[in-house]
Amino acid sequence: MKIGKEDILKEGFVNAEIEKGINLRDEILKLKKEKNAVILAHFYQDGEIQDIADHIGDSLQLARIAAKAEADIILFAGVHFMAETAKILNPNRTVIIPDLNAGCSLADSCPPDEFEKFVNEHPDHVVVSYVNTTAKIKALTDIICTSSNALEIINDLPEDQKILFGPDRNLGNYIKTQTGREDMVIWDGACHVHEEFSLEAILDLKKEHPNAKVLVHPECEKPIRIIADHIGSTSALLNYSKTDSCNEFIIATESGIIHQMKKASPDKLFIPAPPKDSTCGCNDCNFMKVITLEKIYNSLKYELPVINMDEDLRLQAKKSIDAMLEISDRLKIK
Ligand code: 13P
Numbered sequence: 001m002k003i004g005k006e007d008i009l010k011e012g013f014v015n016a017e018i019e020k021g022i023n024l025r026d027e028i029l030k031l032k033k034e035k036n037a038v039i040l041a042h043f044y045q046d047g048e049i050q051d052i053a054d055h056i057g058d059s060l061q062l063a064r065i066a067a068k069a070e071a072d073i074i075l076f077a078g079v080h081f082m083a084e085t086a087k088i089l090n091p092n093r094t095v096i097i098p099d100l101n102a103g104c105s106l107a108d109s110c111p112p113d114e115f116e117k118f119v120n121e122h123p124d125h126v127v128v129s130y131v132n133t134t135a136k137i138k139a140l141t142d143i144i145c146t147s148s149n150a151l152e153i154i155n156d157l158p159e160d161q162k163i164l165f166g167p168d169r170n171l172g173n174y175i176k177t178q179t180g181r182e183d184m185v186i187w188d189g190a191c192h193v194h195e196e197f198s199l200e201a202i203l204d205l206k207k208e209h210p211n212a213k214v215l216v217h218p219e220c221e222k223p224i225r226i227i228a229d230h231i232g233s234t235s236a237l238l239n240y241s242k243t244d245s246c247n248e249f250i251i252a253t254e255s256g257i258i259h260q261m262k263k264a265s266p267d268k269l270f271i272p273a274p275p276k277d278s279t280c281g282c283n284d285c286n287f288m289k290v291i292t293l294e295k296i297y298n299s300l301k302y303e304l305p306v307i308n309m310d311e312d313l314r315l316q317a318k319k320s321i322d323a324m325l326e327i328s329d330r331l332k333i334k
C-alpha cells in the first residue's frame with residue numbers, strides 16, 4: 001500500500017521513524033543547507049531549537065524576517081498564526097511548521113463569525129488586532145499590531161478615532177490605560193499562559209529576592225502588571241534584562257525567553273514567575289512546546305506540513321499586516 005501525505009500527517013506532524021544514532025542537530029543543519037531552507041524560531045521555543053535557528057525573535061521581528069526571506073523553504077518553529085503570517089507576507093516560499101497542533105489559546109478565543117459580528121456592531125471604529133489571530137481575523141482588521149508596537153500604533157491614530165481592539169483583553173486594557181484612549185472597545189479574549197501567573201507566589205518570591213526586578217509581558221492580568229518594574233514584548237524584556245544594572249529578575253512571560261536572557265547575561269539570575277497551578281512549576285506554552293527537534297528534522301526531510309492559504313483571504317489579511325509594517329517602519333520601531 002502506498003503511503004500518502006494524508007497518512008503521514010494524520011496526527012498533524014510527520015511521525016516517521018528517525019534513524020537510530022543520528023545527531024539530530026547536525027542532520028537538521030545538513031538538510032537546511034541541502035534544501036535551501038531557513039529556520040525562524042520564536043523566543044518561546046526550547047533552547048535547543050533556538051540554538052539551531054537562523055533567526056530568533058519576537059512576533060514583529062520574525063514577521064519582518066519572514067517577509068524578506070529568500071530561501072526556498074521557511075521552517076517556522078513557533079505557533080500556527082506565526083507561520084501563517086510568514087505565508088501571507090511571502091507567498092512564493094514554501095512555509096512549513098513542524099506540527100500543525102501548535103495553536104494558540106489567544107487566537108482560539110476569537111472565532112471569526114463572532115468577531116465579524118462585533119466589528120459590524122461598531123461601524124465607525126478602526127479595527128486593530130493583535131498578531132495572535134487567524135488569517136480570517138486579520139482579514140477583518142484594519143491594522144495588526146504586536147506587543148512591540150501596540151502602543152505606538154494606537155498613538156498614531158487621530159485622538160478622536162474610535163478603536164476596536166482584539167483579541168487580548170489584557171493587552172487592550174494595558175493600552176487603554178497607557179494611552180488614555182477612552183473610545184476603545186475590547187474583545188474579551190486571553191492567553192492561558194499569561195493569565196496563569198500567581199500574584200501571591202510572585203510576592204513570596206520577592207520576599208526571598210528583595211532586589212529582583214519583575215519583568216512582565218502585557219498579556220498578563222492587571223494585578224501582575226501593577227507590580228511590574230518593566231512591561232514589554234519579549235524582545236523588550238530581553239533588552240531590559242541586558243541593559244539594566246540589576247542582577248536578579250523574575251520573568252512573567254513564557255519561560256523560553258529565559259534561554260536568551262541567560263545567554264546574554266550569564267552572571268545574572270532569572271527566575272520564572274510561578275503560575276497559579278502547574279505541575280511543572282514553570283510557564284511553558286504547551287502549543288509552543290509541541291515543536292521538537294525530532295519534528296523539525298522530519299518536517300524538513302519530508303517538507304511537510306505545508307501552510308497553504310486561499311489567495312483572496314491572503315490578500316485581504318495582508319492589508320492589515322502591511323499597515324502595521326508601514327507604521328512600524330515609519331516610526332522606526334525595532
Ligand atoms: P511577542 O509579540 O512578544 O513575541 O509575543 C508573542 C506571544 O505569543 C505572546 O504570548
Ligand code: SF4
Nearest residue numbers: 104105106191193285
Ligand atoms: Fe498563544 Fe499564549 Fe502560547 Fe503566546 S503564550 S502562543 S499567546 S497560547
